[in-house]
Amino acid sequence: MADLTRNSTRNFSDKQVDLDVLKHIISEAQKAPSWENAQPYQVYLATGETAKRLRKSHEKLVSSGEKSWTEVVPPQEWDQKAQANINNWQASAGASPKNTEFGEMNDVLFNAPAILYITIKKDASSYVAYDAGAFGYGVILAAQKQGVGSIPAFGFARYPAEVHNEFDILDDQAIFMGIGLGYAADDSINDFKVERNELDQFLTIKD
Numbered sequence: 246m247a248d249l250t251r252n253s254t255r256n257f258s259d260k261q262v263d264l265d266v267l268k269h270i271i272s273e274a275q276k277a278p279s280w281e282n283a284q285p286y287q288v289y290l291a292t293g294e295t296a297k298r299l300r301k302s303h304e305k306l307v308s309s310g311e312k313s314w315t316e317v318v319p320p321q322e323w324d325q326k327a328q329a330n331i332n333n334w335q336a337s338a339g340a341s342p343k344n345t346e347f348g349e350m351n352d353v354l355f356n357a358p359a360i361l362y363i364t365i366k367k368d369a370s371s372y373v374a375y376d377a378g379a380f381g382y383g384v385i386l387a388a389q390k391q392g393v394g395s396i397p398a399f400g401f402a403r404y405p406a407e408v409h410n411e412f413d414i415l416d417d418q419a420i421f422m423g424i425g426l427g428y429a430a431d432d433s434i435n436d437f438k439v440e441r442n443e444l445d446q447f448l449t450i451k452d
C-alpha cells in the first residue's frame with residue numbers, strides 16, 4: 246500500500262532504476278480507470294543515456310533562453326482558489342532554505358535518471374486529460390511502493406522538440422506531461438512538503 250507520506254523528489258541520485266521495476270510501476274499504473282477503458286494515451290520512457298541526453302539538451306535550451314511552449318492547451322488563468330494555492334506554494338518554496346535550488350533543479354530536469362512522457366491525442370478532450378492524469382498519479386503511487394521517487398513536472402514537456410528528437414512520437418499525439426523517476430539524492434530539497442487545503446475549503450456535502 247502506498248502511504249500518505251509521498252512528496253515530489255526534486256533531486257535524484259544517478260542510480261538507475263531497474264527496467265523491470267519501471268515496467269512493473271507502469272503496468273500497475275495501467276489499472277487506472279479510463280473512459281470505457283479507452284486508456285487514451287501513449288507512454289515513452291527515457292532511461293540511461295537517453296535520459297542523460299534529454300537533461301543536457303534541456304539545460305542548454307534553458308540557458309540559451311529558448312522560449313518554451315506546450316503541445317496541449319497551455320496553463321491558463323487559474324480560478325481564484327487555485328491561484329491562492331499556487332501563491333501559497335510559491336511562498337513556501339521561497340521560504341525554504343533551498344529556495345534557490347528549485348529553479349536550478351528544474352533546469353536540469355531534477356537529474357532524473359528515468360523520464361516517462363505521457364502523450365495524448367492532439368486536441369484531446371478534458372476527459373482524456375482526466376484519464377492520462379489518473380494514469381500519471383498511478384505511476385507516482387506505484388513508484389512509491391517500489392521505493393522509487395517521482396516528480397510530475399511541466400518542465401519535462403515544455404520543450405517538445407527535445408522529446409521528438411529522441412522518440413518517434415505518433416503523428417496524432419501531443420506531449421502532455423513528463424514524470425521524473427529515480428532514487429532521491431541526499432539533499433534536503435527532497436524533504437520539501439506542502440499541505441493540502443482543509444476539506445471544507447473545497448468540498449460541499451449535502452445529505
Ligand SMILES: Cc1cc2nc3c(=O)[nH]c(=O)nc-3n(C[C@H](O)[C@H](O)[C@H](O)COP(=O)(O)O)c2cc1C
Nearest residue numbers: 251252253255334351396397398399400437438439
Ligand atoms: C501538472 C503538474 C506540473 C508540475 N510542474 C512542476 C514544475 O515545473 N516544477 C516543480 O518543481 N514541480 C512541479 N510539479 C510538482 C508540484 O509542485 C507538486 O506536485 C505539488 O506542489 C504538490 O507537492 P507534492 O507532490 O510534493 O505533494 C508539478 C505537478 C503537476 C501535477
